[in-house]
Amino acid sequence: MAADYPSSIRNFLVLYDGVDKVIANHPNYRGDEITALQTLVGAFGTGQANLTDLRNLLLNYIDDCKLTYTSVASVTVAAGKIVITDASGNCRWRKNTSPVVVTWADIDTGAEANDTYYIYAVADNVGTTFTIMISLNSTTPTGATFYRKIGSFVNSAGDIERDSVVMYPANLYTYFGEWETKVNDTIYQALTDGFICAYRGPDGAMTVLTDSSTPPTTIRGRHADSGADADDSYGSSTVPVKKGDYWKTTGASNVFWIPIKL
Amino acid sequence: MKVETTYGYIKDSEGHIISKCELPKGKHSLKNGYVYVEVATKADLNKIQVHILPLSPEKIRENKIKKEMNRILRDQAIKSLKEKGEIE
Numbered sequence: 630m631a632a633d634y635p636s637s638i639r640n641f642l643v644l645y646d647g648v649d650k651v652i653a654n655h656p657n658y659r660g661d662e663i664t665a666l667q668t669l670v671g672a673f674g675t676g677q678a679n680l681t682d683l684r685n686l687l688l689n690y691i692d693d694c695k696l697t698y699t700s701v702a703s704v705t706v707a708a709g710k711i712v713i714t715d716a717s718g719n720c721r722w723r724k725n726t727s728p729v730v731v732t733w734a735d736i737d738t739g740a741e742a743n744d745t746y747y748i749y750a751v752a753d754n755v756g757t758t759f760t761i762m763i764s765l766n767s768t769t770p771t772g773a774t775f776y777r778k779i780g781s782f783v784n785s786a787g788d789i790e791r792d793s794v795v796m797y798p799a800n801l802y803t804y805f806g807e808w809e810t811k812v813n814d815t816i817y818q819a820l821t822d823g824f825i826c827a828y829r830g831p832d833g834a835m836t837v838l839t840d841s842s843t844p845p846t847t848i849r850g851r852h853a854d855s856g857a858d859a860d861d862s863y864g865s866s867t868v869p870v871k872k873g874d875y876w877k878t879t880g881a882s883n884v885f886w887i888p889i890k891l
Numbered sequence: 892m893k894v895e896t897t898y899g900y901i902k903d904s905e906g907h908i909i910s911k912c913e914l915p916k917g918k919h920s921l922k923n924g925y926v927y928v929e930v931a932t933k934a935d936l937n938k939i940q941v942h943i944l945p946l947s948p949e950k951i952r953e954n955k956i957k958k959e960m961n962r963i964l965r966d967q968a969i970k971s972l973k974e975k976g977e978i979e
Binding site: 786818820844846877 | 892897901909910911912913914915916919920921922925927941
């Protein structure tokens with residue numbers, strides 16, 4: 630096969646029965662035209678290896694398709710585009726133009742349990758869109774051929790935990806989740822990275838503590854104002870918390886948590 | 892420590908309740924010298940009172956000094972502004 634792939638579609642010579650004599654140039658001319666990957670991608674570079682590299686690059690492509698918490702019984706996969714492969718690396722490029730609400734009706738096998746579930750984009754259907762499957766299996770959903778893991782969540786006490794919903798790959802999308810009101814003098818564990826925002830009224834002392842074991846004893850934020858007087862001031866602290874660490878506040882009048890979603 | 896209901900509290904070595912807890916079910920690390928006590932529901936947790944450490948005599952004394960200092964400064968500022976005719 631010739632290496633000089635065309636950059637535009639050729640107009641083939643039309644042959645007629647009983648009129649034209651077939652010469653070697655006719656089939657050779659067609660044979661120069663296209664090979665498998667060029668059919669898919671179009672002419673690119675000068676060799677087949679370049680196209681394989683390009684295809685491998687595109688295998689990881691995902692645009693939007695953000696996975697977010699919807700309710701205790703559902704999550705949502707936003708509209709977007711994604712490349713989904715089978716076990717051999719064959720790929721299908723799919724696009725959803727509207728969000729998909731994923732419920733327990735989308736589980737691959739069995740029934741809802743209290744465990745970690747994985748979300749897969751699936752491209753086994755005929756068409757241009759992808760479907761969603763929930764599976765306990767962290768690598769292979771039951772009954773799917775073209776699939777790609779895009780996230781996970783934890784189901785606890787029959788409810789999907791809001792902060793447990795994460796998207797893969799973890800470093801692709803980072804955004805803030807919803808504000809949550811928390812209670813002073815109460816220890817929490819951060820299910821994702823996030824921030825504590827706490828404040829107190831005049832005449833008081835507040836601390837924000839967080840570390841890797843409970844009760845957290847490492848002070849990361851502190852503010853105090855003594856005496857009921859004319860220079861009374863409010864105080865606040867904003868403290869980052871690592872995923873898995875414990876945190877609490879003391880002396881705060883209002884406490885908020887905002888998770889970083891992945 | 893093992894959390895089974897999500898709700899509980901922690902006591903220090905003197906038996907004081909130092910904090911409430913709302914933790915995911917499962918195993919968690921607990922620092923030495925502390926005891927975890929679990930309660931059944933959020934309503935039960937709301938009834939728990941966290942121990943407030945009493946102020947030391949030194950702290951009480953310092954707070955009194957600060958309050959008096961602020962009062963004196965405030966009185967002097969008011970007097971000065973009145974003498975300048977800036978406030979009544």
